[in-house]
Amino acid sequence: MLTYDLESRGGLSLYEFLYRRLREDILSGALAAGERLPSKRALAEHLRVSVVTVESAYQQLEAEGYVDARPRRGFFVSPVNRLPAAREGISIPPEEPPRTWRLDLKSGRVDSFPSALWARLTRQVLSEGDHLSPVPHQGLPALRRAIAQDLRDFKGMAVSPEQIVVGAGAEYLYLLLAQLLGRTSVFALEDPGYPKIRQVYGQWGAECRPIPLDGQGMALEPLYASGATVAHLSPAHHYPTGTVTPIVRRQALLRWAQEVDGVIIEDDYDSEFRFTGRPIPTLQSIDGPGRVIYMNTFSQTISPSMRVGFMVLPPRLLERYRQELGFYASTVPALEQQVLARFLQGGGSPAGSWYEQHLSRTRKQYRLRREAVLARFARCPFAAALIDRGAGLHFLLRLNTTEDDETLRHRAEGLDVRLAFLSEYAVIPRPAYRHTLVVNYAGLDMERLEEAVALLSEIFLTSPSARLKPVAPSPRSGGSEPTPSGPEPPSPRG
């Protein structure tokens, strides 16, 4: 009869201890395959525990398959072998710890989250139980209505909520578009450009062609020559060059899409931050034939930690989209969608919705920050030219240096400074991209501006060639274009 020292069970219950000892004996072979366990009653008497205890242990062993229960005959040991326990000595590769930078001009984190109001709206939604209603694939109808209204009121776009798809950030939307278009189409991507775009499409296996920019945006001749039928563009304010695509080129790009029976993905990632004049109308709003997929997120306007983006599909793609991709569950929590919908629509004061008020507050904050940074950098000996389009949360700074970007980056990292160079955004390297910093200024508050200048001076003024007289155009004037010469170089602003 099986004998276990029940006194040695420590904190375990009798049942748990008995189950573990039996399992161990089966795994070790002490109880051989096919062997019959003692009857519940007999073992209970032998160990002086209740029949229920033995029964529970046997049942658990049976549920896991260690024993086989045969009606009226009892429990028989299954043919279990102990598997090799060693994990082959593969250790867990440690994660790279997040680095703390003294100055970070690469990530440009925005930090204007409306926390108190968000907490209030969250409590409201939770108490009303609205976070439990099922969310269709395209997103919560209330949120899509709010987005459509915002697009109409502030971008002049006529969009129906039925065309909108909400998803967990821009990259997830890229993944959806790769699935919708990537099987049959070649993608034309801006070069230089935002690297995640080509990473996601490439990850999917879509053929991607880097298309150079001229002063007006994606160059037409290489686009036509590429064989692409999908072009991913950011015409309002290209990342990282800042190029604004003028109306003539926009029309030419739309004509291209129509001619090749293709699609333009308009990535409007930071158009809310235009500091001079009206917003530039979107490509989508002049897209008569319905060739444009418009895309935006709340990462720049509210917070990158939100993970909410949306896209607007043209009617011609909508049916196929729903058929092929509508099976996916929405990737954005219902609670967050509800809170965001209320934030976009609520408020209703003469100053506009909460979102409008928030935007106008942040816009003012970034405008001040931007002007201060541009003015201060213009006086720095390391600045050869500031290339700024009066828009967005970044600008270009052409450096007064002959050192190569890699050397400068390494020197910066040694000082805990994170820099982004234009050259690293290009697939096809060109001399024109060198010596140019992409300055994401949104996280650079004014109190730390002098420290930032001191750090940058330490990085850039180590080289003897950098002791030249700075060329410092006024912040509003364009400066020279960093991209290779195109047919129509942009004129300086009047």
Place this chain on the structure above:
Amino acid sequence: MLTYDLESRGGLSLYEFLYRRLREDILSGALAAGERLPSKRALAEHLRVSVVTVESAYQQLEAEGYVDARPRRGFFVSPVNRLPAAREGISIPPEEPPRTWRLDLKSGRVDSFPSALWARLTRQVLSEGDHLSPVPHQGLPALRRAIAQDLRDFKGMAVSPEQIVVGAGAEYLYLLLAQLLGRTSVFALEDPGYPKIRQVYGQWGAECRPIPLDGQGMALEPLYASGATVAHLSPAHHYPTGTVTPIVRRQALLRWAQEVDGVIIEDDYDSEFRFTGRPIPTLQSIDGPGRVIYMNTFSQTISPSMRVGFMVLPPRLLERYRQELGFYASTVPALEQQVLARFLQGGGSPAGSWYEQHLSRTRKQYRLRREAVLARFARCPFAAALIDRGAGLHFLLRLNTTEDDETLRHRAEGLDVRLAFLSEYAVIPRPAYRHTLVVNYAGLDMERLEEAVALLSEIFLTSPSARLKPVAPSPRSGGSEPTPSGPEPPSPRG
């Protein structure tokens, strides 16, 4: 000189009105390409507005590219053409409106969200500013630590937070795994099985092979014959058959993975709801050689509207995973990750963490609901057999009918009843799958049980063949297996 009737500008500002009229004249050709606009001063005098107004309008037109500013020469009209305005008559296909069901046994929505506590934790996180800290691709470290601790405490799994990847729901994690493994591997999928698994992998283009189940889970012979090197399994409680894979088969599956140098994806979607005995140890916890990717979500335990899942990668895959997929931003909002981490860890009363208390409350609630539903259904003339494994939020109900499933489904939909049939989960149809309902009982509260029985009777008892005497096994006993016969049919529970 350009003449516009400024009185007709309605609510627009002078600048905005002037900009729009000029743009319209350029688009219509009234102002021809190459034409020089009047000087700012001259037009201002002519229209009796300020020079600043004209200047703003000109600048906006220049920013959008409608005119070209040439230094000291003035503004010249760009060669813009009006694009076709018509949207080709493609109308927006209407969305299918969400249907309200009198009875829904397919979706089985859980509804036990801890709203008050969630609101409190959200306010806490927001006021402490923790939602603004950047989230690495694998997810917030605090959340991964909480998940690792929960897996250790309640599933006996030794897992390091470095192995965990948090993502926006199971489907998003499937998409990541498709990218990691799908390029080179054939996927073996349980048939019948959860359809989204094959949809996502198939969407990615991975080769998928449906592998039949026997009474113990995925059948070995067809698995070996399939040429697959990845198997996606739910050994704790298969959806929808409910099969629990016993230890002998688990060991055999692990041996298979080792032999083919492959990977097992253990989809542990509802293992928290085991109503008898201890939880069944996971495959991951007996995976010596490191062949198992463990996966779970909080959809069943907290709410499907949350969109948070996680997976545990074995050390051997971790480095490649980070290299190939680490570039993606985390898809779960930082705020939600922070709140969930506190919910998993906080509380600290003798009754356990808030999550434990929540789980034990919901488990009790579902156990009562399940027992009531099983007991009631067992007495129904339409029930031929209840096939239940004492676990999970669904069970099978073999119907006393000869009508085909499609007829029954249509009849149900006519009564606003949503049903799920075992047959619809299978790629390869088999007679054994017919006449079997998958009952997702979690949303069926007891007050509505009699109404549900009445509706089901109306659907199933219309056919003359259904007037037989019901066979009603007790809820805890197994009933006959719905899957085709395998080498080792499971024995009824002792």
